Amino acid sequence: MQSIVTLTSLIAFFSYLGIGLALLIAAVVVVALVTxxxxxxxxxxxNTAASLAFSGTLIGIALPLQAAIAHAVSLVDAAVWGGLAALVQIVAYLLARAVVPGISRQITEDKISAGVLAAGISIAVGLLNAASMTP
Structure with a gap:
């Protein structure tokens, strides 16, 4: 009987997980710095609005990272596409802030609608970003 989990597959799992987590953390740090x-x-x-907005940011970045890893042919490929995906999400956040200039102030004031809008924008762009990563 052959084992489903091999040392090679375990190493690959932790390597791709590490790349994904590193990119997620890096992107979230950049977003936190630009807000x-x-x-x-x-x-x-x-602050509920901030929690909602930040949760949307996490999901919005994780969605395309998942697609980048799922379609990657190597760790370098995953890192490059994952980095591009994170960059697109950061740009989308900056554009959303330009379209809704008072959103950051509203989040600070705990206006739930602003947090939901920010989360929705992040998730919507994340879905489109992920869908655009085809093999």
């Missing part, structure tokens, strides 16, 4: 409001501080203070 005028302080996501983590607001979330610690119980």
């Amino acid at each position: 005028p409001h302080r996501d983590f501080t607001l979330i610690r203070q119980g």
Whole structure:
């Protein structure tokens, strides 16, 4: 009987997971740095709008990262496409902020509608970003 999990597959799993997590963390840090409001501080203070917006950011970045990893032919391929996916999400966030200039202030003021809108934009762009990554 052949084992389903081999050492090679286990190494590949942890390698792709590591690339995905590294890109996710890097992208989230960049988004946190470009937002005028302080996501983590607001979330610690119980700000629901910030929590919703940040959750949307995480999902919006993770969706195309998943597609990049799923379609990758190598770790380098996954890293390049994953990095591009993260960059697209960051640009989408900046564009959304330009279209809705007061969104950061509204999130700081815990206006739930602003958090939901920010999350929705991130997730929608993430879905389109992911769907665009075809083998």
